[in-house]
Amino acid sequence: MPPGRPPILDVDQxxxxxxxxxxTDTRRTSMKTENIKVxxxxxxxxxxxMPVGLEPTELQRIDDIVxxxxxxxxxxxxxxxxxxxxxxxxxxxxxxxxxxxxQDGRDQVTGFQMAGEIIGLDGIVNDQHTCDAVALEDSExxxxxxxxxxxxxxxxxxxxxxxxxxxxxxxxxEHGVMMLLGSMRAxxxxxxxxxxxxxxxxxxxxSRSELVLRMTREEMGSYLGLKLETVSRTLSKFxxxxxxxxxxxxxxxxDAEGLRRLITPAGC
Numbered sequence: 001m002p003p004g005r006p007p008i009l010d011v012d013q014x015x016x017x018x019x020x021x022x023x024t025d026t027r028r029t030s031m032k033t034e035n036i037k038v039x040x041x042x043x044x045x046x047x048x049x050m051p052v053g054l055e056p057t058e059l060q061r062i063d064d065i066v067x068x069x070x071x072x073x074x075x076x077x078x079x080x081x082x083x084x085x086x087x088x089x090x091x092x093x094x095x096x097x098x099x100x101x102x103q104d105g106r107d108q109v110t111g112f113q114m115a116g117e118i119i120g121l122d123g124i125v126n127d128q129h130t131c132d133a134v135a136l137e138d139s140e141x142x143x144x145x146x147x148x149x150x151x152x153x154x155x156x157x158x159x160x161x162x163x164x165x166x167x168x169x170x171x172x173x174e175h176g177v178m179m180l181l182g183s184m185r186a187x188x189x190x191x192x193x194x195x196x197x198x199x200x201x202x203x204x205x206x207s208r209s210e211l212v213l214r215m216t217r218e219e220m221g222s223y224l225g226l227k228l229e230t231v232s233r234t235l236s237k238f239x240x241x242x243x244x245x246x247x248x249x250x251x252x253x254x255d256a257e258g259l260r261r262l263i264t265p266a267g268c
Contacts, residue, residue, distance in 0.1 A: 058156050065152060066090070068143040078119070078133040078141060085123025087143050091115050094139020095214040098122075098131045099222075109222040111173070112136075112197075112215060115204055118166050120146075136214040181225045184263075189224045190234045191259040194244070198253055209253040 069092065072078050078089060078096065096113045110131060113119050123129040124146070153160035180189055194211070202208045213220075221231040238244045243259055245252045253259065 058158065061152055061156065062159065065148045066142050066144050070141050070143055072096075072135040072139045072141065074135055074137050074139075076135055078135065078139075079123075079129045080132045081129055083123075083129045085120070085127050085129055085146070087145050088118050088120040088149065089133075089141040089143060091117050091119065092140045092142055095136045096133050096139065097136055097215060097219060097223075098133050100131045107222065109215075109219050112223065114200060121167060121170055186224075186226055186230050186234050187237070188263050189226065190220075190231065190238070191243075191262040193220065193224060194251070194253065195256065195259055195263075198256075209256065211251045211253070213249045213251055 070078070070089075072094070081100065091113055093115055095115075096119060097109050098111045098113065098119065099107045099109050102108045113133075119133055119141075120129070122131050149159070149163065153163055180192065184192065198208060198211055201211060215223075217231045217235070218228045220226075221228050224231070226234075235244070235246060238259075239246060241258070243253070243255045245254055
């Protein structure tokens with residue numbers, strides 16, 4: 001992302017059941033945990049979610065920690081608010097949203113996470129999760145027990161630094177969201193969201209301009225602080241202006257520079 005622009009949003013075998021005492025939902029999803037070896041050293045998302053420059057012996061020790069995958073079906077929860085915090089999760093495939101309940105009882109989307117990103121950091125502060133993580137499509141995560149990560153971080157400085165970088169990135173993302181909601185018009189918010197989403201997907205080997213929107217317009221609006229009608233109306237305006245093309249959930253960015261000019265007008 002170019003300097004000065006606020007970050008917006010910021011890989012089978014038969015499953016073996018295991019018992020997890022935290023919650024009923026966790027007990028259901030635990031049936032989808034696969035006790036198979038996951039090799040970070042051979043994962044094509046390694047550079048996105050693991051520290052770079054590790055020695056082979058250090059990478060092997062991380063491989064020993066990340067030994068399980070969990071499949072989460074569309075609309076199912078990976079964890080929910082109040083669940084006991086035990087692990088961080090590296091998204092291997094799929095897309096998640098995190099959400100919290102607002103004071104009036106409505107769900108507020110707080111972020112969208114995709115392959116190569118780490119979720120579950122919210123649970124570190126008090127050993128329990130403070131939000132729900134919901135799969136927007138059939139997904140798979142690598143389970144990283146946090147106690148073992150903490151233990152290894154004391155011995156592998158690159159891993160400790162990487163964990164700190166992940167936490168710092170979350171702080172920066174929160175600042176970006178505050179700026180997004182506090183100072184941008186609807187057109188600016190949606191343009192920034194689409195450009196950021198395209199950038200993140202491109203970093204994972206997808207097209208720079210063609211997107212499949214896994215989230216609904218209502219979920220986009222919840223994250224951006226906009227009503228559903230405003231999101232739909234703004235997307236239609238972008239289409240009329242020749243900035244994007246939309247076919248159901250398939251979106252193509254036709255004029256990326258035009259979207260950028262909405263965020264940073266000429267002369268600013």
